[in-house]
Amino acid sequence: MKPAAFDYARAATIPEAVAAMRDGARPLAGGQSLGPMLNLRLARPGKLVDIKRAEGMRGVALSASTARLGAALTHAEIEDRRVEDVTRGLLPHVARGIAYRAVRNRGTLGGSLCHADPAADWVTTMTGLGATMIAQGPAGERAIAAENFMLGAFTNALAEDEMLAAVEIPRLSPAARWGYAKINRKTGEFAMAIGLVILDGPWARVVAGAVEAPPALLPRAAAALLAGETSDLDAELAERLPHLSPADRKLRAVSLRRAIAMLSEAR
């Protein structure tokens, strides 16, 4: 079980990477999602271009309202808080639950987002945070809202010659609270259900993740949380996730209730 042959190049800069992609190369960052697919020969790219060493791909930039994280930062670097956390501990918590430490040491934030596995953690987290994806292509930079970035299973909004360069994450206030509950059969496995709830002053978001499609925002549940009321979560899930069986929807409801219960935990 070895990959089909491919060519490999390393891009020193983002424009160099984009040029290689225009020439048909596919981007490689940590390779922790792409690697297994290549080993199974499910993916057979003719050429890979390493983008993780390109200048600026591991940068961190902070403003009063956001943190801009380079797409090639690893999950482990976020887990260890080597990257300043602006989300009151949400990002390090999520990072620690991704696969296994050996995978987190190589796998990248951007790679996971672009791979767009519905059951992966960052797509749900970034949707919940209302983050912005910074794409780089031949025409320069383009900002894409996280909600619009994942189009479907394994499909993102990037053009063939565009790559994800960074993610801008809005700063949560000191009063913000969150809950993140993932249901797996085994630690580190892809999730069977993810529930994410973020409550920050007048702003709330409730997201059902790992729904075999892009994560689903639940605005009624969010409004109810803000009003301090209980909402009919099951009804909203049935409306938003008609493609799931009742048992599969139940799993998402359980993960969301666990996430809501986490809001009252002290952090």
Next chain:
Amino acid sequence: MISAPLAVTLTVNGQRRQLLAEPRTQLADLLREQLNLTGTHLGCEQGVCGACTVLIDGVPQRSCISYAVDCDGAEITTIEGFDADPTMATLRQNFSAHHALQCGFCTPGMLVTARDIVLRLGEVPEARVREELSGNICRCTGYVGIVGAVCATARGCTPQESAAPIAAAALAAPAVAAPVENAAPRAAQPLKGGNSLTETIAIAAPPEQVWEAMGDLPALAACLPGAEITEVDGEAIKGRMKVALGPIKVAFAGTGTVRLDAATRSGVLRGAGRDGGTGSSAEGELGFALAPSATGTPGGTDVAITLQWRLTGALAQFGRSGLVADLVRRLAQQFAANLQARLAGEAPPAQPAPLNLFQLLWAALRARFGR
């Protein structure tokens, strides 16, 4: 296709090595085959079992999904390189004392991971040790001995200082994304269990006109992204279907039958095909029935579509059935939009080319003769 080997410089267990490796060569294969460091074991080769775990630049990583050329310049430590490491010496003693191995296949990866747990976390509750060890699979011991050995080694240890924070620059102006279009929840119908789905598409044209359009099979197939009917002979059809699921690209070539019933304005297409590239097979059935629209435009048509499919081979092993359902649903929606456009007399839909044969051939030729 053979890609020429590239030069790679690694420091392996303290020794600088200049080597040649094909781009597709995994670090584990280079260590085992070229350097005879066979203590690094290969189990699943998908990054799940942990047997191949080695240190790359001081931190544990999977050598089965890390290309040797992609590790150029790195320091590698394999299980053979820990002879002088005091933590590993204690771990070896404790693995022995706690009967933490039987066949030994997982042990090199277990030890590399265990050493990282002890150094990075120090003494932590047993539950945390189990969580951290979850990426290393042992099929003999039941983990009790391994967890015991790690806990015994970590007793009284304090966490090593972690690496320095990554310096942050000031960000002048945050990016502004285009406003989120609040897409209406898609009108997907519940799945009928397994691998089937139904979808009703409303089309703003009368049933007679829609039926006539659907009788032109090649034109109809052109509305389904990636599909092409190459031959129609009575009820028998031949065709191709190209599908891209992220980095996975498959092209099924196959044969099928089509039955149309003008009286009920319904039809069934059955087909089966194989993708040589991934060694996957697919068979499917597409049923459709037209009826005067109940909910859409007055005088329009409701097209009820039922899709059933079965995948076998590598693609089926990889794909969770729900993901394929999502893909099929998106294809059905694009089919509806394209059919609608066709009926409205708009230009035929552009055929997306998820698999560009010319590009593939060109890449193969270039790889063979380019150097």
